[in-house]
Amino acid sequence: MTTFLEIRDLTMRFGGLMAVDHLSFTVEHGQIHGLIGPNGAGKTTTFNMISGFYKPTSGQVLLRGEDISGLKTHEVARRGVVRTFQHSTLFAELTVLENALVGTHMPFRPNIFAAIVGWDKEDRIGAEARAREALEFFGLDHLAGERAGDLSHGHQRALGMAVAYASHPDVVLLDEPFTGMNPEETRRMMGLMRNLRDSGITILLVEHDMQAIMGLCDTITCMSFGKFLAEGGPKEIRNHPAVIEAYLGGARHVA
Amino acid sequence: MLRAGIWILALAAFLALPHGLSFSQQEILVFLVINILLVASYRLLTLTGEWSLGHVVIMGVGAYASALYTKELGIAVPLSMLLGGLTAALVAVVLSFPLFRMKGFYFLIGSFAAGEIIRLLWKRFREPFGGAKGIKGIDPMPDFSVGFYRFDFFEPVSYYYFAGIVVGVCLWVLWRIEKSPVGLTFHAVHWQDKLAEASGVNLRAYRTLAFAIASGFAGISGALLAHYVGTINPNSFDVEVMVFVLTWAIVGGTATFYGPILGCIALTVLNEIVLRELGFEQMRPLIYGAILIASILFLPDGLESLVQKLLRRKAAPAKERVAE
Numbered sequence: 001m002t003t004f005l006e007i008r009d010l011t012m013r014f015g016g017l018m019a020v021d022h023l024s025f026t027v028e029h030g031q032i033h034g035l036i037g038p039n040g041a042g043k044t045t046t047f048n049m050i051s052g053f054y055k056p057t058s059g060q061v062l063l064r065g066e067d068i069s070g071l072k073t074h075e076v077a078r079r080g081v082v083r084t085f086q087h088s089t090l091f092a093e094l095t096v097l098e099n100a101l102v103g104t105h106m107p108f109r110p111n112i113f114a115a116i117v118g119w120d121k122e123d124r125i126g127a128e129a130r131a132r133e134a135l136e137f138f139g140l141d142h143l144a145g146e147r148a149g150d151l152s153h154g155h156q157r158a159l160g161m162a163v164a165y166a167s168h169p170d171v172v173l174l175d176e177p178f179t180g181m182n183p184e185e186t187r188r189m190m191g192l193m194r195n196l197r198d199s200g201i202t203i204l205l206v207e208h209d210m211q212a213i214m215g216l217c218d219t220i221t222c223m224s225f226g227k228f229l230a231e232g233g234p235k236e237i238r239n240h241p242a243v244i245e246a247y248l249g250g251a252r253h254v255a
Numbered sequence: 256m257l258r259a260g261i262w263i264l265a266l267a268a269f270l271a272l273p274h275g276l277s278f279s280q281q282e283i284l285v286f287l288v289i290n291i292l293l294v295a296s297y298r299l300l301t302l303t304g305e306w307s308l309g310h311v312v313i314m315g316v317g318a319y320a321s322a323l324y325t326k327e328l329g330i331a332v333p334l335s336m337l338l339g340g341l342t343a344a345l346v347a348v349v350l351s352f353p354l355f356r357m358k359g360f361y362f363l364i365g366s367f368a369a370g371e372i373i374r375l376l377w378k379r380f381r382e383p384f385g386g387a388k389g390i391k392g393i394d395p396m397p398d399f400s401v402g403f404y405r406f407d408f409f410e411p412v413s414y415y416y417f418a419g420i421v422v423g424v425c426l427w428v429l430w431r432i433e434k435s436p437v438g439l440t441f442h443a444v445h446w447q448d449k450l451a452e453a454s455g456v457n458l459r460a461y462r463t464l465a466f467a468i469a470s471g472f473a474g475i476s477g478a479l480l481a482h483y484v485g486t487i488n489p490n491s492f493d494v495e496v497m498v499f500v501l502t503w504a505i506v507g508g509t510a511t512f513y514g515p516i517l518g519c520i521a522l523t524v525l526n527e528i529v530l531r532e533l534g535f536e537q538m539r540p541l542i543y544g545a546i547l548i549a550s551i552l553f554l555p556d557g558l559e560s561l562v563q564k565l566l567r568r569k570a571a572p573a574k575e576r577v578a579e
Binding site for chain 1: 428431432435436437439440442443446447449450451452453454455456457458464468
């Protein structure tokens with residue numbers, strides 16, 4: 001059986017800087033997989049390469065054996081890999097429901113001629129049902145008519161995930177989903193992510209909040225200075241000497 | 256019920272409007288109807304966040320194409336108008352390849368340059384574009400009769416009705432597009448292109464689609480113009496006209512469908528009727544400029560914001576009544 005999502009020798013070079021250096025790891029289907037590392041380790045760059053924002057200098061991203069590296073973002077998304085963004089990247093001017101409706105773009109592809117004549121009723125109903133389902137999943141259904149920009153921070157993050165969820169993804173890439181959340185919001189968000197995983201969606205997340213990562217992830221990959229450092233369950237990672245050294249700054253890394 | 260009443264009232268106003276106006280005012284009315292389509296199509300392009308300075312030239316593409324199709328190929332006028340619109344859309348698709356490598360301000364300048372190139376081509380090639388003098392003697396719309404009304408296209412009133420119907424249908428199509436999932440995707444592309452892309456939206460395709468549709472309808476408005484005035488030249492579509500379109504859109508506001516149309520009507524009435532009557536003929540561009548500045552300063556959301564305020568004030572008591 002081919003692996004579900006495999007990162008193989010992924011490299012990204014910005015001029016003279018090796019942001020990601022021959023990184024390899026695999027993500028198992030149906031898991032929550034964390035990607036951690038100190039600031040500047042290249043986590044977000046890795047994310048951007050997997051989701052098609054950057055074209056890797058070399059290396060491959062294999063989804064069920066198919067090389068998806070170097071594809072455009074929307075092409076990657078159409079293969080089932082959907083990402084969310086750091087901060088609250090939303091359609092702030094649109095309503096919450098409309099945000100989720102944009103998320104249904106892939107399962108219910110708009111057709112302009114059908115839309116003019118009015119033959120897309122079923123699609124519109126289907127899209128709205130899916131959008132509402134996504135909102136309900138993240139507990140946002142009561143806010144459907146609100147302007148997305150007016151939501152609280154926690155709700156905005158949840159909406160960002162709802163937009164991704166509405167598109168029926170196989171893998172969701174979450175970029176620092178817990179940033180700026182209070183413990184209560186973090187706890188709720190962790191619950192939502194477990195629900196997401198239990199509904200069959202694989203999650204790959206980048207995060208700094210160690211408590212959340214340790215409590216949530218099935219597998220954790222740690223990277224440092226663009227390189228693979230360690231991989232394992234939360235317990236192994238917590239006690240891994242290389243990881244501790246990377247975070248606390250061992251003598252070798254102090255430049 | 257109320258809505259149907261409003262539509263009937265609007266229809267009656269549309270039919271009754273030209274009667275009681277002078278001949279020249281009736282002519283202005285025809286131009287107004289054509290310009291409404293021009294500015295409404297422009298709004299569709301602005302939905303994706305791009306502002307073009309080539310829209311009027313694209314309108315000219317439709318005008319030239321439709322004029323040439325009738326003159327050189329002998330195609331019937333109504334069909335050639337449609338083909339003129341299609342041609343404008345096709346030209347837009349071709350232009351999108353260089354233009355959509357740019358965004359925002361750069362797109363604005365790029366579209367201006369592209370428009371000027373097209374205008375230079377018209378000037379340079381006497382065959383078939385007629386050079387600087389343009390095309391003269393464009394076939395008028397043939398007269399026809401629909402039982403209760405005889406369209407005689409020497410009369411501006413007839414052409415007003417004809418153009419009004421064409422523009423009405425076009426506006427309906429534009430409205431349907433905007434209110435459809437496609438329109439929502441245009442908004443998405445405008446507000447957060449990265450997130451739209453991550454949701455599987457092909458940005459290039461949707462930008463091009465909006466540009467092509469807007470250009471197609473601009474082309475139809477150009478064709479309507481060409482077959483009415485009977486003569487077009489490169490200067491009919493220069494940047495001065497583009498400034499008018501921008502002014503209508505900005506003064507009216509582009510957040511709603513009716514905003515630019517409102518701006519177009521208000522400024523045309525002001526420009527053609529009030530100022531002309533008052534004898535400010537020479538100073539009109541100056542006053543136009545002043546209005547633009549004043550509206551940006553004092554009414555940054557356009558005339559539409561006034562209407563929205565009015566509607567909200569009406570809607571609020573209605574809601575309270577429901578609550579009781």
